[in-house]
Amino acid sequence: MGQRRRKMKQKKHIDADWAGLPDNILEVIFERLNLMDCMSISDVCKSWRRVVAQELSDCQGHGFPWLLMSGEKDKRVRTCISILQEQEWEMLLPEAYGRYCWGSYQEWLILVRDLGSYKLDIGLFNPFTRKQVDLPGEWNLNHKMVLSGPPSLENCIFMLIQSDSQTLAFWVPGAQSWLQHKLDGEPFVDGVFSNGSFYLIGNDYNICEIKGANIFAAIKRDDASAPVAFHIERHYHEVTMPDEHENNGVLKYLVESCGELLLVCRFYSTKPDAVLVTHYFEVYSLDFSRMSWKRVESLGDQILFLGKCCSRSVSSSGLGLNVTDRIYFSNDHAVPWWNEWDSEHLVGILNRLGLDNSGTKDWGIFSLGNKNHETLSIQFRGNRDRWGPVWFTAPQWWCCKNFTLT
Template identity: 25%
Template sequence: MAKCNKRMRKSSSSKWGELHSNILDIIFQSLSFKDVLRVQSVSSHWFSVSKALIASKSHLQSNNQIPWLMLPPGEQEEKQQHTNGGFRFINLEHKRVHHDIDNDILREIMAADSCCVGSSHGWLIFLDQKASPFLLNAFIQVKIHLPCLYSLLGILKIEKNIELDEYCIVYNNNPKNKVSYTTHLREKIIHKGVLSSNPCLGVNNLGVVVIYGSTRKLGYCNYGDGHHDSSWSGLDGKFWPYHDIVCYKNKLYALGENACVETWDLDGCVPIKRMEIGLCFPTKSTKMLSDFRYLYACRFYLVENLGDWLLVVRYIGEFVNGNNVVVREEDLLTDEDTHPLVCPYRTLLFHFYKLDFDEKRWIEVESLGDSALFLGGSDSISVSSSSLSGYKKNSIYFTDDYWDRMEEDYLYGGHDMGVFSMEEQMVEPIYQSGSMKIQPPPCWVAPSFW
């Protein structure tokens, strides 16, 4: 009898594993993303059907995604003590602030002083206090741990001095003398990270690219084929230090020094360089930087827009008064106690250029047409007119990524966000936070509704 029951259980399990694809699809449609991941192990057939569903949903979302603005809790949210810790996801199209997204994981991550070093394909890329990177999808509550970065940077260990609130980094080449101190791991470890594809399509396809270290070189990790022992390796980049990286159609595009561009093919297990273009930095921006050398800081971005590759130069006034006028540091007014008045940095202007592959030069662009760009510490992306309901076309939406000055004053930092109109050549606010200090800084993240 025992053997008979055992055979019956095996037969029943086999039937469940062979349910018709249409029936499984209907069942999976009613499940959450996390539940679909859980049931994949029932059988190879269930895995195949679930993977096809995930791919179709992710592809549908990726073709119609405009990122939301993610902000930490403000004073009002902290007083109300929302269940999600007060993190706000703002849909600018509908002018709606979402407080109802369950973000226990996100709250715990922020409380542990992890810093966000990128946002890509709807996933946030974090670095914890031990310089271990991981991915988080705040909408579907899924976390993916990535391999440690120590080997890539030649690090022996990282320790934090809680009293001094700084990190001590010890390197392999000379543990006794080669020591570096920093208050923020971002400046020594990862400056920016992007994903080659959406992990929802399957971890087997996942590649992660970072700009790392004080030299700002490129690192790559192929977290594919289910190998959790994957490691980081450096890419043979020529034009470091790098300013921006973009993954587009399974290729990596990197913006290097002097606005040079390199590309790698990410189809295989090992990236293969396909192109490098040595370029001259645009004359107009060169003159601007020369004439106003101490008044502006610059950020550089690489963006794909309707088949063209754009170079975006962002000008951040180092000290900007209430009238949006750049002032010199030595000319700042002082109060009765001779303490300088706060004149925080602020973005005032952008220059745009299109890459001419034949002439190998940057050509100035005066209009983005019906497109809008979204820039900052996240993926540099372009959205076309078909998805721009509620947004301003021919404009650029930006968040604060001036890491060098973000923590220098407790009164401001993370505040530099807005929308720049190319037609009007002016910046307008996109959200009134009520405070000049926004910590952690806002970032763009594509929502996952499933």
């Protein structure tokens, strides 16, 4: 009896070889964890970190929202900041030297080189895989690019929104040039791709819809290598707005969120010395059955990241964060159709005008559940004169490799 007890006691003190767990068992475990937990568990040992990075390498769009700071086009090292992780990273990007960062799609950066004479060289670059997608050159007439999906896909549609009219330009892989689609009216202020369609909004609250399938059909009919302008079928929706808003002093963002089309209204001061001082936000969801904007009181599991050419919606539980109803926003310019390369002469304008620049701002955080709009909950850093930074996604597999196990 005493011998049996000794054997049982010995078994209790046997150490488990956690580092030796089979990869398939680790993969099952990691699939059930959020991003923050995966970051933590990958720090256990090198073999676990290897499996985490390998398991997540094919996950498109999964990662941490980061900011790429502006005003660094002539640097080979760009400053990146994660507000959620409170980390700063100097990323070596020689491919981006001499280029402005115009926007992003997930982990892809939209890079622009100003060639002068109103001509632009446009391309997309993935700083984590080093892949590049070169696009045909274009005139400096546009203020935003919208993608239908990852730019590496053959069926991806690229859309440019022109600055001074409702003219759009489309490009698909294999086309020799941008295909122009001309409309009449005031320019669109924002656009997004959702559920197979491009949606655009102007100074009012109505929506223009263009289905992706119609674009491919028109390009195939007209031969993508030949025309400069072509015709596509579009749908114009008059959408009712329950609240009365003036167009002056509001920026509009369209955001795709879990299949919903959201309109985020950012209200700011129109005082001459305010530059861009944000007061509060309101969020609406498009009711397609009634074609009306419905006020959103809670974002649920989603948190929003707003910026010119780079807005997105992210699951807070998927990230592993205990936050709700948050809107993270960058210091966008009040004029939506301006670009960084058009506005370098404005750098330092507050000092030249003799205005106080001590309350400088680059980004902020707004709580949608804050009923008292007089006290906007904001955290800021940086120079308000500088162009707003760009949101992009730092893939989780890359973060696991670079921010764990020193």
